[in-house]
Amino acid sequence: MDYLLILVSTALVNNIVLVKFLGLCPLMGVSSSVSSAWGMSLATTFVLTLSALLSWLIEHLLLQPLDIEFLRILSFILIIAAVVQFTEVMVRKASPMLHKALGIYLPLITTNCAVLGVALLNINENHNLPESLMFGLGSALGFVIVMVMFAGLRERLALANVPALFTGTPISLITAGLLSLIFMGFSGMI
Amino acid sequence: MLIATLVLTLLGLTLGGLLGLAARFFAVEEASPIVKEIEGMLPGSQCGQCGFPGCSPAAEAMANGSAEVTCCPPGGRALAENLAKLLDIDLSTLGETAEPQTAVINEDLCTGCTRCYKACPTDAIVGASKQIHVVYADACTGCNQCVDACPEDCISLISEPVTLTRWHWTKPEAA
Known part of the structure; x- marks a missing residue:
């Protein structure tokens, strides 16, 4: 039950993108079509969950016993970069088209602050291993929901008659703001 | 200090090794x-x-x-x-192929700005700063890049002139 609660609360109530405002770069960058948004968010899901798990292990098996917690950010970034590189190799093998569509955004998952944010929040909130796994998975799920929803909205926006002043990024930002307001409505639910 | 350095080095080495293995294991065959x-x-x-x-x-x-x-x-x-x-x-x-073209520089207009020979991908333009450039026709592929680079509009593409060795009968008109 506890784990389910963590999953729902991170996916919806404390959504990593629209409530904590982490990982906005892919939200704006890769959301112009639903299919690339799916690819990007699934790749990020993989990286987020795996790096949440690995960073917990590094923290509790390496950094804390050796009393070198000050290396936390550095070693987490190292882990994340390695996981991203691994994901890129996998995606290139599994689907070259997706690899071409994601382009520069795939290596940019490394600098997606949501990934590092989740790893650090896990440590701050003293989660144990399954909890931090759930936290990572929940955040990733929230990321997928928001990315796909936003990409769908933007695909419709592309056909809509938007005033010239607002075309392109401005209308996307306004949409993202409204979407964020909606997600704020979940606060207090848990 | 020593422990921190060692730990990070080891971490980097391990991850690097694993990535190297993954790259070999999941290698993509290059284009055919x-x-x-x-x-x-x-x-x-x-x-x-x-x-x-x-x-x-x-x-x-x-x-x-x-x-x-x-x-x-x-x-x-x-x-x-x-x-x-x-x-x-x-x-x-096969049908018709476009005639191979080469660039020529109009010496009257060339100011020797060297922009065209920086743009040339095959090093077919010779010249130096403030000196009139010349296209070495054998190396020119007619790629058009010098034409865009020239600020004086003095480069044009021409088909190679017909010589005794290049001349051939015109093809009969298709019915």
Whole structure:
């Protein structure tokens, strides 16, 4: 039950993108079509969950016993970069088209602050291993929901008659703001 | 201090090793050998006159049949015929190839700004700063890049003049 609660609360109530405002770069960058948004968010899901798990292990098996917690950010970034590189190799093998569509955004998952944010929040909130796994998975799920929803909205926006002043990024930002307001409505639910 | 350095080094080495293994294990086979071979035959000046962003996408398109072998103007007839032989295409179905063209510099207008020879992908333009440049026709592939680079508009592309060795009977009109 506890784990389910963590999953729902991170996916919806404390959504990593629209409530904590982490990982906005892919939200704006890769959301112009639903299919690339799916690819990007699934790749990020993989990286987020795996790096949440690995960073917990590094923290509790390496950094804390050796009393070198000050290396936390550095070693987490190292882990994340390695996981991203691994994901890129996998995606290139599994689907070259997706690899071409994601382009520069795939290596940019490394600098997606949501990934590092989740790893650090896990440590701050003293989660144990399954909890931090759930936290990572929940955040990733929230990321997928928001990315796909936003990409769908933007695909419709592309056909809509938007005033010239607002075309392109401005209308996307306004949409993202409204979407964020909606997600704020979940606060207090848990 | 020592422990921190050691731990980070070890962490980096382990992750690097794992990634190296993964790269070998999940290696992607490079483009098919025929694409490589076609790309080797193309001029390689990435001029984009075929409508593809460069020679390697064009080679890929030729290999899978979505582009004509005659689509490369710098390569001209000779390249088209070689490619047709390689890809087993009947020479008589090739159709017209664009005449190979070379750039010429109008010496009256050239100011010796050196911009064209910086733009030239095949090093076919000789000259120096404040000296009139000249196109070395044998090396020129007619890729058009110097024409865009010239601020004086003094470069033009011309077909090679007809000489005794190049002259041939005009083809009969198609009915």
